Amino acid sequence: MTAGGPEDPRSALLPLFAAEARRRLDVIAEGLATPGRDYRSLVREAHTLRGSAAVLGLEQVAEEAEGLESAFSLARSGRGELDTDEAGQAVGRLRKLLAAVPAKEEPEERAPAAVAPGRLVLCVEDSPTNARLVARILGARGDVVLAAGSGAEACRLAAERPPAVVLLDLHLPDMSGEEVVRRLAARPETRDVPVVVVTGGADQLRLEALPALGVRGVLQKPFTPTELAAAVDAALGVT
Numbered sequence: 001m002t003a004g005g006p007e008d009p010r011s012a013l014l015p016l017f018a019a020e021a022r023r024r025l026d027v028i029a030e031g032l033a034t035p036g037r038d039y040r041s042l043v044r045e046a047h048t049l050r051g052s053a054a055v056l057g058l059e060q061v062a063e064e065a066e067g068l069e070s071a072f073s074l075a076r077s078g079r080g081e082l083d084t085d086e087a088g089q090a091v092g093r094l095r096k097l098l099a100a101v102p103a104k105e106e107p108e109e110r111a112p113a114a115v116a117p118g119r120l121v122l123c124v125e126d127s128p129t130n131a132r133l134v135a136r137i138l139g140a141r142g143d144v145v146l147a148a149g150s151g152a153e154a155c156r157l158a159a160e161r162p163p164a165v166v167l168l169d170l171h172l173p174d175m176s177g178e179e180v181v182r183r184l185a186a187r188p189e190t191r192d193v194p195v196v197v198v199t200g201g202a203d204q205l206r207l208e209a210l211p212a213l214g215v216r217g218v219l220q221k222p223f224t225p226t227e228l229a230a231a232v233d234a235a236l237g238v239t
Helices: 010-032 039-055 059-077 084-098 128-139 151-160 177-185 204-208 225-235
Strands: 120-124 144-148 165-168 195-199 217-220
Touching (some): 039 128, 120 151, 128 225, 144 151, 151 177
Parallel strands (some): 120 165
8 A cells, every 4th residue: 555545556567458458459450351340349349448558547559549449439330431441550550559568468466465354346347457457456455356357257256256346347248237237236145236337438328327227336447546446435335
C-alpha cells in the first residue's frame, strides 16, 4: 500500500499487455482478411484492447484502438462501410506502438505471505491484463480475486463459491454482461451478491438500465487503484 491508497502495479503489467495486444491484433488482422467478417468479434477485440490500454495509461494505443472499435461498430450496425485499407493501417500503427513495449511475459507470481483471509472478489474480464491488474490491486489489501474470462465461467464459479462481490465487464466473448447479471440473480446462492460493472465506452442508455437489473455500481475505465478499491467497498457498504 502507498500513503495515498493501494499500490499501483500498472507499469509492471506492460509486458503482459503487449503480448496480449499482439495476439488481439493478429485476430483483427485475420478477421479483416476473411470474407463475411465477424464484426461482433472485431468490435470485442478492439474494445478490449482499448480498455486495457486506457487502464494502463497508454493513450496513443487506446486512441488507435478506439478508432478501430468505432469503425467496426458502424460496419456491424450497417451505418457505415468499413475502409479496410485504413483499418489495416491502424493495425500497423498499433504494432509500431507496441514494438516499444517488451513482449516478455510477466514471471510467475510467488505465493503471497500468509495474511488473514480476505473477501472473495470475482473479476469477470476477458483481458488477462485487466484481470491481473485487479488481482494485484485488491490482493495487496488482502482480498482474494478469482478471474473468469467468460460469462459462463463466471456463473459457474459464482455458484460453486459465492463471492462477496462481482466485478463485471459488459463485453464478454459468449454473452453480454447484462445476461450474466440476470443469471446470477436467478440462482438463490448468488442472487444477493453485489455486482459492480467495470466498463469503458458503454453508451449512456445501457448504463442507465443497469440499476434496474440490480447492479450496485459502475466503475469507468480507466480507473485508478484507489477508485477500484472504493468501488468494491461501496458495493459492500464499507465506509
